[in-house]
Amino acid sequence: MTAMASSALAADAQRTSFGKLNDGTPIEKVTLTNDHGMSVSIMTLGAAVHTLKVPDRKGHIDDVVLGYDTPAEYLADPQYFGASVGRFANRIAKGKFTLDGKTYQLDVNDGPNSLHGGADGFDKRVWKIDSVKSGPIASVTMSYDSPDGQEGYPGDLHVTATYSLGKENTLKIVYKATTDKPTIVNISNHSYWNLSGAQATVGAMHDILTLNASHFTPIDSTLIPTGKIESVEGTPFDFRKPTRIGLRVRDGSSEQIRYAHGYDHNFVIDGQVGKVRQMARLEDPKSGRVLEIWSDAPGLQFYSGNFLDGTMLGKGQHLYREGDAVVFEPQLFPDAPNHPNFPSATLNPGQTYSNTIEFKFSTEK
Template sequence: MTGVLAIAGMGLLQACSSGSADNAEADKTPEAQESGAERQVFGTLDNGTEVEEVTLTNGEGMSVSVMTLGASLHAINVPDAKGNVDDVLLGFDTPQEYLDNGNFYGATVGRFANRIAKGQFSLDGKAYQLDVNDGPNSLHGGKDGIFSHVWKIAEVTEGDTPSVTMTYRSPDGESGYPGNADITATYALSKDNKLTITYKMTSDKPTLANISSHGYFNLAGVKAHKTAMDEVLTIDASHYTPVDDTLIPTGERAPVDGTVFDFREGKVIGKDVRQGDVEQLRLTKGFDHNFVIDGKAGDVRRMARLEDPESGRVMEVWSSAPALQFYSGNFIAADFVGKNNVLYRQGDAVALEPQLFPDAPNHPDFPSARLDPGQEYRNTIQLKFSTDTGK
C-alpha cells in the first residue's frame, strides 16, 4: 500500500506531444538500503529562499534526489556491475551554484525546452517576444524559465514505488509566454531501477508547451573523474534536423544513414565528436542536435541507450515525445567546480532530452507545441538503469 507523506493539493486537468556521491548513503550496498522517500532541506539561496530535497530509494541499490529549485534532479545513485554505487549525474553541492553556473544542470526546462529563433512566435495572428538568452535565440524558456524558480512539493509517497510531485504556476506573461500555466513534475522510482518522470501542463490561454529533463549523465560515476566520450550511445532515429549557424533547425529532416549522426547500431561517442570536416559538428562544437525518433509519438518507446563499458552501467531513455536532443557537453568549460570539488570539462557528460523539435512554433510541419485551454500537455520520460558485464 502506498502511503502519502505530504500533500499540498493542486488540481490539473491529453494533447501530444541527495547528497554528494561521497556521503555514506551513496556508498551503501544494495542490501543496506530500504525503499522509501525522505524530505529534507537541501540549502538556501542567496535571497534567503529555502530549497528542499526529496530522496527516493527503491531498496535495490538505487536512489534519486530531486530538489524544489527547478524541480531539478540533484543526484542519481546507481550500482555498477560489481555492485558499487555512485552518482551518475553532474551537478553541485549547494542550490545557489545551480543558479550561478547555468547550463541547466538536472533541471526541468520550459515552458519550451530547446531553442526558439529570435525568441519569436505567433499564435492566432498575435506575435509574442520571449526572453533572448542564447545569442539571438530563446533557450529552455528564457533566463527566467521554470528551471529558475522554486517549486512546491505537492505530494510525497512511499511504498514499492516511492514518488514526489512538485508544482509550479507560471503566471501569464512570464518570460513572454501567454497564459497562466499550471505545471506538475512527478518523479517515481520503481524496484526495477526505473525512474519515471511525468510532466503535465495546462493553461487558461493558448500557449506553448514543451517540457523536458536536462540531466548531465556520466555513467562512470562522479567519483571516477572520467570523460563521457568513452561511453557507447545508441539513438533509435533514422533522421535528424540539421541546424544553421545559430543552432536553429533549417527545417530539413535529414537521413542519418552514412553520416556521423547514425547511432542506430551504437558507437563510442568520442569516435566522431571531433570530426572537423563535418560542418554540422563545427557549428555546434560537437553534437547538439535533434533526433527524430522512430516509431509513433505519443507512445512511450525507447529513444536511446547509453552504456559505460568499464563500469557496466547502462541507461535507456524512453519517452512519449517525438524527438530527442543529444548534447555532448560541448560548452562545459572547466570554469567552475562541481560535486565533490570536481572541475567539470568539455565532454564530461552528455544530455539526452526527450522533447518536441526545436523552434517548432515557427515550422508548421513540425509537431505542434500549441496548448489550448481544456487540453493537457504530457511528456512521460523513463530512465531505465541496469548493468551489462559484456559477457
Template sequence: MKTSGRTLTGALLAATAIALPAGAFAADYARAPFGKTPDGVAVEAITLTNGKGVSATVITYGATLQSLIAPGRDGTKADIALGFKDAEAYAKNASYFGASVGRFANRIGKGRFTLDGKTYQLALNNNGVAALHGGVKGFDKQVWKVADVKRGPVASVTFTYVSPDGEEGYPGTLTATATYALDEQNQLTITYGATTDKPTIVNMTNHALFNVAGEGSADGAMGNVLTLASDGYTPVDAELIPTGQITPVAGTPFDFRKPRVVGERVRDARDPQMVIGRGYDHNMVLTGKAGGAPRLAARLADPKSGRVLEILSDQPGIQFYTGNFIDGTTVSKSGKIYRQGDGIALEPQHFPDAPNKPAFAPVRLDPGQKYSNVMVFKLTTDKK
C-alpha cells in the same frame, strides 16, 4: 489536440528502503534542507530510494534531478548525474544540470513565434539570437512547491509551479507539474504535465547530463557507448536553429543506430554540422509513434563498470548534447572541475523552434487540454 505525447551530495541523505516480510521491498523517500537561494528562499531535497541500491535526489529549485545513484556490475555505486552540492551553487551556474526546463525547452529562433495572429517576442537569452529553455528566469530557476510525496511499491514526489500570464513573454497562466517516481525495477519515471487558461506553447523536458562511468570521472563521458533509436536528425543553421529539414543519419557522425563510443566522432570536422554544434547539440528524430506508451529512445553504457541507462520516451524527438559549452569554470558536487565532454544530455522533447516550423509536430496548448511528457530512465547492468 495532444501536444507532447499529443494528449498524453554524495550521500545527501541516508534514506533506507523498507524490507517487507515477504522479501519484497518498498520504495521510500526522505526530506532534508538543501540550503537557500542567494535571495534567501529555502530549497528542499527529496531523496527517493528502492531496495536495489538505486536512489534519486530531486530539489525544489528548478524541480531538478540533483543525483542519481546507480550500482555497477560488481555492486559499486556511482552518482551518474552531473550537479552541484547546494542551492546557491545551482543559482550561480547557468548550466541547467538536471533541471526541469520550460515553458519552452531548447531554442526558438529570434525569440519570436505567432499564435492566433499575434506575434510574441521572448528574451534573446542565447547569444542574442534565440530564446533558450524558457528565458532569463525559466522554470529551471524557480523554486517549485512540493505538492505530494509517496512511499510504497513506488516512491514519488510531485512538484508544482504556476507560471503567470506574460511571464518571460509567454501568453496564458500555465500550471505545470513535475513528478519523479522510482520503482523496484530501477526505473525513474519523470512525468511533466501542464494546463493553461489561454492558448500558449509548451515544451518541457529534463536537462540532466549523465556520465554512466560516474560524474566527475577522470576520463569524462566521451567513453560512454550510445545507441539511439533514430533514423534522422534536424540539421541546424549557424545559430543552432533547425533548418526545418530532416536528414538521414546514415553515413554521418549522427548514426548511433548501432552502439558507438560517443567520443569516437565528436570532433569530426569533416561534417559541418559538427563544427556548428562544437560537437553534438542536435535534435534526433525518434523512430516509432509519439504519443503512445514510452518506447526505447536511447541506451547509454559504460563498458568498465557495466552500468547501463536506458531512456524511454513518448516524445517525437530527443536532444543529444555532449556538454560542448561546459568550460571548466564550475566545480561539481564531488569537488571536481567540470569540463567539456564531462556529461551527455539526452532530453526527450518536441523539436526545437517547432512554433516556427509548420512541418514539425505542433506545440500549441489550449484551455481544457493537458500537456504531457513521460520519460523513463531505466538502470541495468551489462555483464563482461
C-alpha cells in the same frame, strides 16, 4: 526533517532541507530509494535531479549526474544541471513566434535566440512540493504556476513534475501542464550523465551510444533547426548501431558538428509518437552501467557536453570539462512554433500537455 520510510516497502521517500538561496529562500530535497541500490534526490529549485546513485557491475554505487553542492550555485553558474526546463525546452529563433495571428517576443538569452524558457525559466524557479509517497512505488510531485506574460509567454500555465521510483531501477518522470489561454509548451529534463560517476577521471566520450533515429533536424550556425528533416545515413549522426560517442564528435568535415562544437541536435525518434518507446541506449564499458531512455515524445535532443569548459566546480569540487557528461532530452522539436512541418507545440485551454520520460538502469558484465 520529515521521513517516510518502512523496511516493508519496496521504495521509500524522504523529505529534507537542502539549504537556502542567497535571498534566504529555503530549498527542499526529496530522496527516493529502492532496495536494489538506486536512489535519486530531487530539489525544489528547478524541480531538478540533484543526485542519482546506481550500482556498477561490481555493486559499487556512484552518483552518475553532474550538479552542485549548494542550491545557490545553480543560479550563480547555470548549466541546467538536472533541471526541468521550460516553458519551452530548447531554442526558439530570435525568441519570436506567432500564435493565432499574434506575434510574441520571448526573453533572448542564448545569442540571438531564446533557450529553455529564457533567463528565468523553470530551472530558476522554486517549485512547490504537492505530495511525497512511499510504497511499492515512491514518488514526489512538484508544481509551478507560471503567470501570463512570464518571460514573454502567454497564458497562466500550471505545471506538475512527478518523479517516481519502484523496485526496478527506473526513474520515471511525468510532466503535465494546463493553460487558460492558447500558448506553447515543451518541458523536458536536462540531467547530465556520466555513467562512470560524476567525479570520475574519465568522461562520457568512451561510452557506447545507440539512438533509435533514422532522421535528425539539421541546424544553422546559431543552433536553430533549418526546418529540414534529413536522414542520418552516411553522417556522423548515425547511431542506429552501437557507436562510441567520441568516434565522430570531432569530425570537422561535418558542418553540423562544427556549428555545435560536437553534438547538440534533435533526433527524430523512430516509432509511434505518443507511445512510450526506447529512444536511446548508453553503455559505459568501464563500469558496466547501462542507461536506456524511453519516452512518448517525438524527438530527443542529444548534447555531448560541448560547452563544459573547465571553469565550473561541481559536486565535491570536481572540475567539469568538455565531454565529461552527455544530455538526453525527450521533447518536441526545437523552434517547433516556427516550423509548420514539425509536431505542434500549441496547448489550448481544456487540453493537457504531457511528456513521459523513463531512465532505466542496468549493468552488463
